[in-house]
Amino acid sequence: VKSFVVTGASSGIGWATAVLLAENGHRVFATVRKEADAHALAENPGITPVFMDVSEAEQVAEAAAKIRSEVGEAGLDGLVNNAGSGTALPLELMAPAQLRQQLEVNTIGQLAVTQALLPALRRARGRIVMIGSIGVRAVPPFTGPIVVPKAALTALTHILRQELAPWGIRTILVDPASIRTDAGEKLAAAAEATVENFSAADRGLYGAAYKTMTSRFLALDVAGSPPSAVAEVIVHALTDQRPRAHYTVGRNRRRLSMIPRLPIRLADALRRRVFGIPGPGSVIGAPR
Numbered sequence: 125v126k127s128f129v130v131t132g133a134s135s136g137i138g139w140a141t142a143v144l145l146a147e148n149g150h151r152v153f154a155t156v157r158k159e160a161d162a163h164a165l166a167e168n169p170g171i172t173p174v175f176m177d178v179s180e181a182e183q184v185a186e187a188a189a190k191i192r193s194e195v196g197e198a199g200l201d202g203l204v205n206n207a208g209s210g211t212a213l214p215l216e217l218m219a220p221a222q223l224r225q226q227l228e229v230n231t232i233g234q235l236a237v238t239q240a241l242l243p244a245l246r247r248a249r250g251r252i253v254m255i256g257s258i259g260v261r262a263v264p265p266f267t268g269p270i271v272v273p274k275a276a277l278t279a280l281t282h283i284l285r286q287e288l289a290p291w292g293i294r295t296i297l298v299d300p301a302s303i304r305t306d307a308g309e310k311l312a313a314a315a316e317a318t319v320e321n322f323s324a325a326d327r328g329l330y331g332a333a334y335k336t337m338t339s340r341f342l343a344l345d346v347a348g349s350p351p352s353a354v355a356e357v358i359v360h361a362l363t364d365q366r367p368r369a370h371y372t373v374g375r376n377r378r379r380l381s382m383i384p385r386l387p388i389r390l391a392d393a394l395r396r397r398v399f400g401i402p403g404p405g406s407v408i409g410a411p412r
């Protein structure tokens with residue numbers, strides 16, 4: 125029996141991964157933030173819920189200590205850094221404090237959890253799976269709050285992979301493309317609230333394009349692959365004898381991966397078409 129940690133297992137990709145690992149006979153520590161999610165997960169034999177907010181240093185230390193003592197000498201066979209969340213916002217309107225918080229939840233927290241579990245991972249020559257995003261390649265407008273931290277997480281993953289290789293620890297990047305999870309609904313709800321909170325001037329600047337972009341983005345996700353598709357790739361990355369260093373999974377992955385290979389002007393024109401963004405110079409003057 126191997127032991128794995130999956131962060132952000134209350135729903136979506138994390139839930140599907142924890143359940144699939146447990147179904148395959150593994151022991152799973154699944155992190156959650158709410159009592160109800162812990163109860164729901166604990167109904168699956170093999171899953172032990174652990175409370176942890178990845179952006180709270182004390183909670184990370186406490187959860188890691190618990191996991192390390194449970195796995196003991198055998199060590200930990202794998203860590204899936206899946207927890208993450210993001211909204212959409214034009215960068216002009218994003219307070220630096222908001223970006224700092226997004227980095228805590230989507231980049232720094234992942235490093236902190238990894239650091240805390242590395243002693244146990246090193247013991248078992250375990251694997252680390254980081255959940256990035258195809259957004260790092262597609263980089264659509266207004267996705268700064270999530271894509272900026274995911275771009276940093278991607279670089280962090282490439283560096284960790286090299287730094288940890290001497291111990292036989294594999295670090296693997298899994299980029300989901302369009303996946304149908306609660307994340308889409310959360311984004312849509314947050315987007316609606318966000319536009320409501322725009323000042324009249326800001327709504328004049330960004331309101332229409334923002335609404336178009338978020339609704340098209342949601343449509344892509346709603347028509348996306350189920351989270352089980354990503355879970356299967358993660359389990360393969362954790363257990364296959366010769367895993368790849370990087371996987372991309374889900375609907376639209378080919379189309380979206382192609383964008384950075386185009387000349388930048390063409391890529392921008394394509395993004396404008398897909399997401400309904402006004403053309404360069406097409407908005408005249410400033411609202412008063």
Ligand SMILES: NC(=O)c1ccc[n+]([C@@H]2O[C@H](COP(=O)([O-])OP(=O)(O)OC[C@H]3O[C@@H](n4cnc5c(N)ncnc54)[C@H](OP(=O)(O)O)[C@@H]3O)[C@@H](O)[C@H]2O)c1
Pocket residue numbers: 131132133134135136137138156157158176177178179206207208209229255256257258259299300301302303304305306307308310345348351
């Ligand atoms: N869905 C997609 O199309 C897509 C595409 C690219 C990348 N991804 C990535 O895939 C991963 C999973 O997303 P999902 O689609 O499955 O979304 P989801 O259903 O919203 O799941 C996100 C999970 O992260 C947890 N989480 C959020 N903030 C946290 C924090 N500060 N500390 C600990 N846990 C936290 C959530 O817990 P709570 O329930 O407690 O909030 C939840 O369990 C994320 O990293 C996301 O960026 C998703």
